[in-house]
Amino acid sequence: MHDLVGACVRRERGELGLEVAALLAGKARDRPGALDPLPSRVDRRLAAPVAASGWVEVASKAMHYLLYVLLAAQAALGFVLRWSGNEAMSFFGLPIPPPFAPFSKSAHQLVGEAHNWVVG
Numbered sequence: 228m229h230d231l232v233g234a235c236v237r238r239e240r241g242e243l244g245l246e247v248a249a250l251l252a253g254k255a256r257d258r259p260g261a262l263d264p265l266p267s268r269v270d271r272r273l274a275a276p277v278a279a280s281g282w283v284e285v286a287s288k289a290m291h292y293l294l295y296v297l298l299a300a301q302a303a304l305g306f307v308l309r310w311s312g313n314e315a316m317s318f319f320g321l322p323i324p325p326p327f328a329p330f331s332k333s334a335h336q337l338v339g340e341a342h343n344w345v346v347g
Contacts, residue, residue: 297345300345301342301345301346304338304341304342304345305342307338307342308335308338308339308342309325310325310326310327311325311329311330311334311335311338312329312330312335313325313329
C-alpha cells in the first residue's frame with residue numbers, strides 16, 4: 228500500500244518510471260537468489276555483524292531498560308500531575324476521578340517539574 232501511494236504521489240511530479248523501477252527491484256529482491264548483494268563466492272560469515280564487547284552490551288541493555296523506565300515514569304507522573312491538581316482523567320471516554328486529595332501548590336509544582344524533567 229505504501230508503495231502504491233508513493234507511486235501516486237510521485238506520478239504527479241513525473242517520476243512514475245523511477246517508482247515502478249524501484250517497485251520491480253524490490254519485488255525481485257524478495258525472490259531467493261535474485262539480486263543477491265553477496266555473490267555465492269563471498270563467505271557469508273564475513274557479512275555477519277561484529278559482536279559487541281562485554282561492557283558495550285551491558286551499557287546497551289542498561290540504556291534500553293532506562294528508556295522503558297523513563298517512558299513508564301512519564302505516564303505515571305502525567306497521571307499524578309493531573310490528579311494532584313484535582314483534575315479528572317479520561318480513558319476511552321470513561322472518567323477517572325483523582326484517587327487522592329489535591330496536593331498543595333508547591334507539591335503540584337514539584338510533580339510538574341519532575342514530569343517536565345522526564346519528558347525532557
